Amino acid sequence: MRMTVAEFKKRFPDRPDPIPSEFAGKWVVWNSTRTSIIAHGDTLAEVERQVEEGGYTDPVFHRVPTTPFLGGT
Numbered sequence: 001m002r003m004t005v006a007e008f009k010k011r012f013p014d015r016p017d018p019i020p021s022e023f024a025g026k027w028v029v030w031n032s033t034r035t036s037i038i039a040h041g042d043t044l045a046e047v048e049r050q051v052e053e054g055g056y057t058d059p060v061f062h063r064v065p066t067t068p069f070l071g072g073t
Contacts, residue, residue, distance in 0.1 A: 025066040032058035 003011070008018055016034050027047045029039040038059065039050035051059050 019062075019064050023064045026064055028062050028064055029056070030060040030062065031056065032060065034060055 005018060008015075016030075019028065019037075023037075023040055027041055027044055028037050029047050029051055030036065031038050038054060038056050039047045041047045041050065044061070044063075047061065
């Protein structure tokens with residue numbers, strides 16, 4: 001089932017927004033409340049460096065799958 005981001009937000013108001021499709025296959029790092037992406041990159045080492053340089057606390061690391069079920073407009 002496909003849905004727009006607006007439909008997703010209406011159906012699942014308490015969930016974070018879908019991850020944009022440009023992050024497919026990449027590493028993303030969320031802030032501790034999972035409301036903002038604070039780093040992203042192709043490798044875990046790359047995003048770990050960004051987190052360390054940014055001084056972020058309690059980051060949430062996530063490898064985004066490469067599937068057709070990613071967020072979009």
